[in-house]
Amino acid sequence: MSAHKKIPSWGKLQDWFVEKLMDNQGGVSPIGGNPNLFNAPLPKEGLQKQDYQSFLEAASRTMIRFKKPEHLIKMIVKTIDEQLKVMHTAVLLYKEEKKNYILIDSKGATGMKIPVGFVRLTVDNPLIRVFSEKNSFFISETGILNYDDIICGLRNRNILELQPDLYDNLLAVKKQMDLLKAALCVPCYFKRDLLGILVLGEKTAGESFSREEMGFFVTLANDAAMAIANAQLIENLQQRVEEIKELYINEHRIFIHTAIALAAAIDARDTYTHGHTERVTNYCVSIAKELDGVPEVSQYKDYRETLQIASLLHDVGKIGIPDYILNKNGRLTPEEFEEIKKHSIIGATILQPIKELSDVAKEVRSHQECYDGSGYPDGLAGNDIPFVARIIAVADAFDAMTTNRPYRKKKTVEEAIQELKAKSGTQFDPIIVSAFLLAYEKGNILNNHGSKDNHNL
Missing domain, CATH: 1.10.3210.10 (Hypothetical protein af1432)
Structure with a gap:
């Protein structure tokens, strides 16, 4: 007796393809031969202003091609990990149905990796509140939460003695960044909504991030937020279409059964x-x-x-x-x-x-x-x-x-x-x-x- 294999849905095939793409170190590519997301490799000796610009331009062109937020995030994480030489990269994305910010992907140049789905931050989490409330004391002028700035604040005795509540909040944020092993947390805003957070570990060389690098991450995060919002909109529309199709199928089935019953009643006469x-x-x-x-x-x-x-x-x-x-x-x-x-x-x-x-x-x-x-x-x-x-x-x-x-x-x-x-x-x-x-x-x-x-x- 031959067993009939269930054919996977198109959505599952897309997921499978992207997973294979993540593991591929060459060959398959959405942009013509380069397995990285952005076809603008950056020089090993350091990032120059023109390098940032070309990287961001390539990023903007490529991000709009992705129709599922998770696929887009995986490619962003993979590319940052390979191009920018940080200890690890991760992205937290807000999930409306769960009312949580959930770790979608994590990758580390030195093998460090936080289990996907392991981190779930509520809207009341200290780290989330910093960005939701746009607390200027915590956030640098670039808009980024910098671990070094948090440490400096905790070492300030005036804060400890004169503003104990602020000190406690700083300590709570530090604990969250320690959990994520984050050197930088970059918010991804769409309009006024915090869609997610880009988490970056320390540089593999041990250097501090420059102001230009942090500005680059902010721009990248904002571009990603817009692409994620568009992808979520498309995904929601597709889901709604499927729901309408299912509703139509169910209503059609009920109608056909009603027609059969009516026809049977007429035949019975x-x-x-x-x-x-x-x-x-x-x-x-x-x-x-x-x-x-x-x-x-x-x-x-x-x-x-x-x-x-x-x-x-x-x-x-x-x-x-x-x-x-x-x-x-x-x-x-x-x-x-x-x-x-x-x-x-x-x-x-x-x-x-x-x-x-x-x-x-x-x-x-x-x-x-x-x-x-x-x-x-x-x-x-x-x-x-x-x-x-x-x-x-x-x-x-x-x-x-x-x-x-x-x-x-x-x-x-x-x-x-x-x-x-x-x-x-x-x-x-x-x-x-x-x-x-x-x-x-x-x-x-x-x-x-x-x-x-x-x-x-």
């Missing part, structure tokens, strides 16, 4: 056509499958959903036909037959006011039309008859011929097939009859005869 709607719908499904790729059908796009619903509701108008006519044990009089013929108009009248079923109403009205124009109620002919109605007409006639009626016995399947062939081009659309015959030759018609579980097109 007529003892001679019990199960008729179910079978007609199954035949329509089989016909539609054989119409795939037929050139003449290419003009009818997205007809299958209409076919599914219209085939279920094609006889809904019988609700307006008296029981004594539906259940008459004998041949109908001309007057009674005229009453029966009204069911297609009654059905369309019931469905037409429902905006979503206006197309279905047209098909229901026309399912008794004949290809040569001799049908009812409007005497339409050829392609003037709605396409779905032409399919239902063949399925409906086949089921009528192969079930017993009070005034005649049913035909054999072979006899009914011959009748369809004989009336192809007069009563029925030849293309639809050909599709029906193909389904019959494949055994799909006999398999569906009386089936109750094949409504899906």
Whole structure:
């Protein structure tokens, strides 16, 4: 017995690709051959002003390509780690659903790495409050929280003696930076919201960060914040689209089940056509499958959903036909037959006011039309008859011929097939009859005869 492997979603494939890209040291690249995020490698002897500028320009161009915040962050962390020679780099990102700032990625040039997801900072965390409240005492003029500045503040005896609350806050911030092994914490603001924090360890050479380097990190963080906000917006929109799709699928499923129940209730009124709607719908499904790729059908796009619903509701108008006519044990009089013929108009009248079923109403009205124009109620002919109605007409006639009626016995399947062939081009659309015959030759018609579980097109 062969096991069927579950195909991963496109989102999971994207995640897998990015993970492989993170591990790749050459070859695969989103920007033409360089596995780093920004195709602007910086010189080992030190960063010059023009180097910063080229790096930031490349960063801005590349960051907008990422559609998932986590992918963008992984590439930023990887590139900073490889290009800027710090002990480690990490990014905390705010997650609305968790109300926390969560460590998304961490990488270290010397192997240092904080476990992803291990750090979760609440909005009340001292480190977060510093940036949320934009406390100028803690933050340097570059906008960065510098560990060296915190240490200087703690060594200031005036603060300890005259401002003990401030001293306690400084100490709390130091503990958080110790936890993250952070030399610098750079805020990522979008508008006024703190989206995340870029955490940088000490330089591998042991030097202090220059003012120019810190300014570079602020600009990089701001660019990243905008890219993250855009990526989050796209992600939220995609999630909303998926939710709407799921809602539509669920509502559609409920509607189809309701239509099936309604059709069954109508069939139950007529003892001679019990199960008729179910079978007609199954035949329509089989016909539609054989119409795939037929050139003449290419003009009818997205007809299958209409076919599914219209085939279920094609006889809904019988609700307006008296029981004594539906259940008459004998041949109908001309007057009674005229009453029966009204069911297609009654059905369309019931469905037409429902905006979503206006197309279905047209098909229901026309399912008794004949290809040569001799049908009812409007005497339409050829392609003037709605396409779905032409399919239902063949399925409906086949089921009528192969079930017993009070005034005649049913035909054999072979006899009914011959009748369809004989009336192809007069009563029925030849293309639809050909599709029906193909389904019959494949055994799909006999398999569906009386089936109750094949409504899906």
